[in-house]
Amino acid sequence: MRYIRPLSMEDAVGQLAGSSGTAAILAGGSDLLVRMKGGFIEPDLIVDIKAIDGLSEITETGDGFSIGAAVPCAVLGESAALKKAWPGVVEAAKLIGSKQVQGRCTITGNLCNASPAADSVPALVAAGARASIVGPAGRRTIPVQGVPTGPGKTSLAKGEIIEAILLDKRAPRSGDAYLRFIPRTEMDIAVVSAGVNLTLDEHGVVKSARVALGAVAATVLLVEEAAQVLIGSRLDEATLERLAKVCAGACRPIDDKRGTVEFRRKVAGVLAKRAATTAYARAGGK
Amino acid sequence: MNFDPRFSGRKFTSVGTRPIRPDGVDKVTGRARYGADFNMAGQLVGRILRSPHAHARIIKIDTSKAEKLAGVKAVITAADLPDLTNGDAAMYDVLDNCMARTKALYDGHAVAAVAAIDARTARQALKLIEVEYELLPHVTDVDEAAKHKAPLINDAIFTEGLEEKPVKPSNVTKRSQFGHGDVHQGFGQADFIVERSFKTEQTHQGYIEPHACVANFSSDGTADLWVCTQGHFVYRQHCAQLLGMEASKLRVTSSEIGGGFGGKTHVWAEPVALALSRKAGRPVKLVMTRDEVFRASGPTSATSIDVKIGARKDGTITAAEATLRYSCGPYAGSWAEIGAMTAFACYKLDNVKTVGYEVLVNRPKTAAYRAPSAPMAAFAVESAVDELAKMIGMDPVDFRIKNAAQEGTRSSYGPVYGPIGIGPTLEAVKSHPHMKAPLGENQGRGMACGFWFNFGGQTCTDLNIGMDGSVSLAVGTVDVGGSRASLSLVAAEELGIAYEHVKAVVADTSSLGYNDMTDGSRGTFSSSMATISAARNAIKILRERAAQMWDIAVDDVVWEMGHAVAKGEKHGNLGKLSLKEIAVESGKTGGPIAGHSELVADGAGVSFATHICDIEVDPETGATRVIRYTVVQDAGKAVHPTYVEGQYQGGAAQGIGWALNEEYIYGKDGRLQNPGFLDYRIPVCSDLPMIDTQILEIPNPNHPYGVRGVGETSIVPPLAAIANAVSNAAGVRMTHIPMSPPRILAAIEAEREWSK
């Protein structure tokens, strides 16, 4: 087993691409070290990407935000500009783990861990976030929902590293929100979750919408039909009820130690309703 | 025994104050040494291989590859431990649980162990051990296991306690029955009857410190064991017996203990560590992982309980009956028996009958968990009591007050009560501001009572007075939550000196006589009795020395407020001699001054508590929030009130976790699905409100200071109190613990469907 800390993306990609055996990327380590402890993974190479230039920064550009792959979630909460533009994404990121984990975990890691219950992913999917990927074949950018392909599986090729998560510049009258259900007040994995991202027109009518659900299928679900329910509405009671129904219907959940099929369906609808209400208010809707 | 343990009604100087504990600074600076904080030169790392199967015959274990791995110093299986097949059945079970002999009986059951130079090598070695299993059908549910067709876990077990010896073996190991009167007749007199069935899931004590020990077996046949335990003397006896050695050759030192709550009253890996050390000829450190703690230490029982209670219109209970099925893991236990004894202990009943069934299941061996078995029985009974009160149209507190047991009542488990605290706790609750506080939307209030026996038992202490007048107190009951402070207060009180001059330590097994474990809420009760006795013995010597110093008759010397005082007119000019003044001269007046005590602390007074809680339920998700919580409990006499409050609060918090979220979840494959703190959800700081406490002091007549045990009772009422609150908030009776959000939401939805 080797531990390396490359200083450049090129070096990191080269080391990963050239490695034999199992290689693991280490940023926050809050998933990797747990899997190592449990004996689920015994990497031959650990590539610590935190020393790579620029990966530990949030940059605001004319197009929006670029969140480096090694930025701990706690730092997202400390960025006033990001919090103002994408409060739903930030609140989702801030829900991952404890204060202790917040200082380490990253949204990129959360995405690449490919858990159907990952907290930040529904919010990122709802936000239309993209992943900037660097690999032996160069750089490519894909929507974040293209990264996880199933529990614990991603579309990343050997040698590929996500360098940053990209969020668009915010259109006026936009708001997003994320809610999850956990049995305790902290420290749990989402039993079911919902992210909603809305933009309103001048009259407070929903112009565009994205609704994503977590922990109700093998990957996070982007529910197009739910977005259609919201578009053109002012989120009246009937719309919200329809939203809940559509979301409950879109779920393909399982029974497990965290919840039942019936519970997840029902609560997915409730959370979508509540998240939509918050997002609407954040967008300035009344 | 000259010692008079009767309550004397004295006025206290030290007892009842709240000084800082003697082990405090070490614990806030990280210097205190717990089970895993001790190391020895040349120490090896021990690791245990565990069965992934719920029930399997062990056909063959091949350890040869592991033994050949460089760095492996010892590999053991059950073959390296004594065969107790034809010996003491109870000890056979203890050993079989430490290392499976013929069958793996649960997911996590130990089958082999290694000692190696480091953790990595030990882990690799475990992978090289080949175990051939023959899989057997398993059963993990208590009700399923009790059925006739269930897979048999031990075909040599025939139900005990039946009138006729059964012809077929069964997973039901024992039937026990308690009660008096005629319940059939009693129900005939009832105007209202509530009859319900309840279930509770298995929970774990959840101590934050995993089991840890360092074993050092010497080639001369002696051994040392450093271990986190609630009872090092008991561990010594068990380990010595299981390894075939004399108890006095094994010295056990109890480390600081990072929580036990009953879970550290049984040996788990310690005999294995000793056996590894013996085989390797080097010290072995064995620390369980959290996963191992959940899978292979001792959680509490899962239960299934039927309750029937009847009452007249005026609110008098006429009959009460319960059938209680408790899982005990794969080995016989007495858990349902305790449940059956405690179930109706709070009430004055003319007609009562409880029947308990112990049920084997393919889960880890059940161990004690804080007032073991009582919380589940209380959940069922107190839920039914609440429902009955509602049916009659009486306030739940008034209904309980009307039926509460009192001095002279025949308890449901048999004996007649002396002075007890159930009535006073209920009266205190009735007048508590919490009961009158307004409730918000979707909020409900619940209350419930609880009972626990409390134990005494074998106890031994040494009290040594140094030549500077300071006092060392050596006790043999492990300090799990501040008892060294309490016992120092007691020594100071009895001697009449300041708390600061007493230092209490927990002595190892070679330095003090045998002590029972710190269990059954006995630590402070028993050791304070022994400390008082030891102090009185020391005072006798102090008086003799003072008499010598004054050259008068010892009968003329009395002990008052930390001083020897000469009584009688002819000694009028002698003044007083302080403990320190006598101690300084002790070298010349006969040598060291000490008081010793060995006794059986009998007469532990029973304990009662009543809890109130407010819960908010989200009707759309089943989420719960604990809004307010109040504990009222009788302490007899609170020696160190802050630590008494701590026991009340801690027990309540554990009960809240049990009531709402904690449970062992098994898959169809018989494997534990949630062996970690992520999905075994104990309450976190943000889950709880402040937990208010009210200490009542109804003196125990059988203790010089009136002390009763306080540690356990606080976990008994919460399950029921919360169930009553949730039921009031959600408008539907909850009968399955934990009341996790999916269960609450399902109950609410079912109620909505039903009322359509």
Add this chain to the structure above:
Amino acid sequence: MVEVTLWGSLGALAGGNSKVEIEAKDIRELFRKLAEQYPGLEPWIDKGIAVAIDGTIYRDTWSKELPQGAEIFLLPRLAGG
């Protein structure tokens, strides 16, 4: 002569009697005579039985005297947490 009450399960082993009369002055003698008169009880006594005398529970004190007219109750020995 003292009257001793047995708990439910124990009564079955003492010929179905829930109360038995025993001539005993202390706990030790009580156990000895119980075992003599009701051999079915012996294994239970060996495993450990507690004796409640007028409501106070004794576990290990053989020498404890049984006062005339006292209420004597046998109980199982318990585990605690």
Add this chain to the structure above:
Amino acid sequence: MAGVAVSTTINGDSVEFLCQPDETLLDVLRDRLGLTGAKEGCGTGDCGACSVILDDRLVCSCLVLGAETEGRRVETIEGMAHGDTLHPLQQKFLEHAALQCGICTPGFLIAAKDLLAKNPDPTEEEIRFGLAGNLCRCTGYDKIVRAVQDAAIVMKGA
């Protein structure tokens, strides 16, 4: 497997150690450096008993590799008191009996120190959520929260 040589600062002192690439900071502290104040309650970041501060961020040392601490600053419970003067939090934990068994105490103290450094005047709710990553099974948290509240008052006055 080659060992990794690491130079780091622990409680203000320069420390050098050799560790395995997969060895956690917690194991390094406990097994190599003899700093056993941080405890392993779970090894998976769920209990907080191993909390330390790494470059001003509260972390679980079981979720940090020893190798990662190269050139960084680690603060552990062993560095919390100044000589024989306890930190106000330590003093208040003693006065309020905010510990029973004490196994979680080092983690709580470190987490509370980090909390008060970032928020000197927290509400009860902020304290409760701020300490949610630290499990205590003995106290029900009541006295812990009160000790932190009291320490915050003392520290503001200082």
